[in-house]
Amino acid sequence: MPEYFVDLHIHIGRTNSGKPVKITASKSLTLMNIVDYSQRIKGLNIIGIIDSHSPEVIEELKECLQRSEAEEVSGGGILFRNGITLLLGSELEIYPENCAGPFHILTYFPTIKAMQSFSDWLSERVTNINLSTQRVYEKSDVIQLKVKELNGLFIPAHAFTPHKGVYGKGVQESLTEVFRLSDIDGIELGLSSDTNLVNGISELAHISFISNSDAHSLEKIGREYQLIKMEQPSFEEFALALHKKKGRHIIKNFGLNPRLGKYYHTSCEICFTHVGEHTVCPHCLSKKITKGVFERLQELSDPNHKKVERPPYVHQIPLEFIPKLGPKTLTKLRDHFGNEMNIIHQASFSQLKEVVNEPIAKAIVLSRTGELSIIAGGAGKYGKVE
Ligand SMILES: [Zn+2]
Ligand SMILES: [Zn+2]
């Protein structure tokens, strides 16, 4: 059965006519740029556009079909001429009454028609349907029901981050405080966590973990992704893989070492000192503390829970984190090896050395085995490779 590289959380910065969708995202993040860049530069096979509910994005997709630049495939999804398959997604913000704060969820639908219906339904419950990740004024179980009615997939986004993660900010200890567990199709791990850290949460034992980039710029596409075994690139096949049916399954997750993530350790928001259990920063005495994903996961994990067998999570250090690897060197590497998948995973030390100096070649090879030493991140500041 074939294997595909998949990143399902990519935002749209601007529509074709220049209107903002995700306001904070890069202007170059347009639909056609994403389709091109993901395939040619990043080497991905399937991408999820997480702002597909936006009416102008739906129109652009329809125009692609009319111009025969793309076609809807029978199992759901849109196949572009360059060979990449697009899944239609929408990220939402919800804030149930019993929660400490708002958080994000991801939804995916098989067809443009289903996404159109969802968008129409959503437009009566958000302030501005054209924009990304809008707060939905509706009960969480009603949203879940609507997604299921349209044969969609429902996946909490970056579930453990202290800002906008369902476990990080929403619920006290269980997803059942807001959702029906049986209608959750997966959990997006997010940057500061990985399979090993999350595997101690007993209520997630039967739910697949996915790892996506949450890209706000072209460069960030493919920062996290997964390799999936499935018969063909389509929505239905992806749904089977999430539920480990008919031999379809996620083979590996690839993502940042969690220590490189922005919210790994509980830290001071002013000076970024890791504060551990302290509620006041011992360094600058600030009381503005952001809880770390690591510490939150320790609270949520059940020490008696028998860890389930899961696909390996491969720590990958994106090329931008490699010390001294600037944009010029990156272009040289891409020109030589075709796309980033080849640089990150395939090229041998001696092949790399033909293009870049020895320390960089060595760092790329070491990044594959987790042997680079890392200073952990926290309170919004990324970790660093030493
Ligand atoms: Zn989000
Ligand atoms: Zn997002």
Ligand SMILES: [Zn+2]
């Ligand atoms: Zn401080």
